[in-house]
Amino acid sequence: MDDICPLRGQQAFLLSPDTELAELLTGLWPPECMRFTVFERGRRAIEHLFNDPPDLLVVDERLPDIGGAEVASLVKSENVYRQLPVVLVMDREGLDQPRDWDQVEVDDFLVRPLDPKETRARVNLTMLRAMRALDANPLSKLPGNTSILQRIQQCVDSGEDFALAYCDLDYFKSFNDKYGFSRGDEVLMMTARVIVNTIRAFGGVRSFVGHVGGDDFVFIMPPDLVEEACRRVVQSFDSIVPHFYDAEDRARGSIVSVDRQGVTRTFPIMAVSIAVVFSTEKRRLSHAGEAASIAMGLKKKAKENPKSCYVLDQRER
């Protein structure tokens, strides 16, 4: 039985003079999953690669005009292309040569003779791994913007009911300014864990947590559970966050820091604001952008309250 195709609409380049290899690879995926463009020589392909980078690059070591490893390092040395997964096809004898994998910047390799099923599984895995690694927030390791938008769009497309919550922290900047970014990062790590664990504690439901960046987080839940989830996030955050302040600030319940205008001001202990948008029968969201714009409006409302709070979009309730 064939694997479920985890990829949609992927473009791949194969750099190889080996027609048998080209035939094998192009036959492994239906065209709606992955489409191959084959280059028999390496040098000419590089400009294409740079102008219109594919989602996957397979390079054969048998290229007549350039080494496979050289192509890989050309691609990987430039940060714009760095995330592109590169798979090297080698001959068994090539594996016998000692090589420094630290210098050969490929993500995986295949050894002739290629087994079709193994090849397909290996390549799928390589691509999925690259996607996950690409979009994880480096601090919290939660999925980032690309994955968040994808997930919202998936929810919209599926037509299911869902609630989308945007969270951010009040007075985070003043905390960061006073205590330094490494203490700020501690608070972000804590916030990420509070949100993730609170959402996951609702067992057996489909949910998602993402980290937009900085002090902005997103989660997706079934609509009937979201209010309880917000309540728990607020409660846990409020009881834990004082422990990230120095004892005297914590006792006073505020910090003294300089605001954006350069004026010395007193700022309260950080709070979490959550804005929740719904997509239900009464009102369906039509795309991810619509959800975001409604949420931004709600967030202003939530922010008027200096204490932790959540605001539910009433328009469709």
Added chain:
Amino acid sequence: MEQDLKTSVKGQILSIKDLPTLPKVLDEVSRLVQDPNANTDEIAKIISRDQVLSAKVLKMVNSPVYGFPGRIGTVQHALVLLGFNVVRGIIISTSVFEMMVKAMEGLWEHSLGCALAANVVAKHAGLPDPEEFSVAGLLHDLGKVVGAVQLPELHEAVAAAVREKDLRWFEAERAVMGFGHDRVNAWLARHWNLPGNIREGMSHHHSPETAQLYPDTAAVVHVADFIVRVYEFGTGGDDQAAPLSRKALEMLKLKLSDLDRVLDEFAVQLADVSDLDLA
């Protein structure tokens, strides 16, 4: 010579891989973490009664892996931040104390009693966050547990000195090893990145006036240790009450007469837990 012993003992202590606990508590927590309807509060309540499980979750949540070492001082907060899967993992990988159950039951009771007493004392002294004082009370004799596991011969020598020379455990430790469990606590607390207040409660409960940053916590644990000895709930390894430091009471702005009310309230709380069968 003494310095050499200290260095080698410290290495032994910090290399501890597994802190075992008593079977009953472990069974109870294991049951709860398997129950899909159990919530964090319930699990926290049970874990908060066990010094080893509490130490394990606090050690983990304050490890650099999570990115906020030294910040989290209550089991409740630790559970929220670790999440169910990690807690389940900790419980699964905890072994029981079959070998030492008999000898250690008393210490478990003493520690639980000290946690309750610390909470009551902190409240009467008007201190915020009594939960954190409880944790410091619960963990104040952890060094004795780790010593028993990692240094069985020294532990036995201390026990023998207690029996034969009629010493308090703390005195016997210093006679045999040159230092007490308060030192051991200090090493562990620092190695595990526990918050400063818990660390000083653990390492200065015999001499609260020497605590540098959190004398309140050290003083509360000191008074709590005395109270639980007065009630003879559990045992710290010997059967003598530690002398109560007047300084500790002064530090907490408590008068001797205030202690009556503290003792009364403690007695009520103790009744709630004394039906707990630990072994």
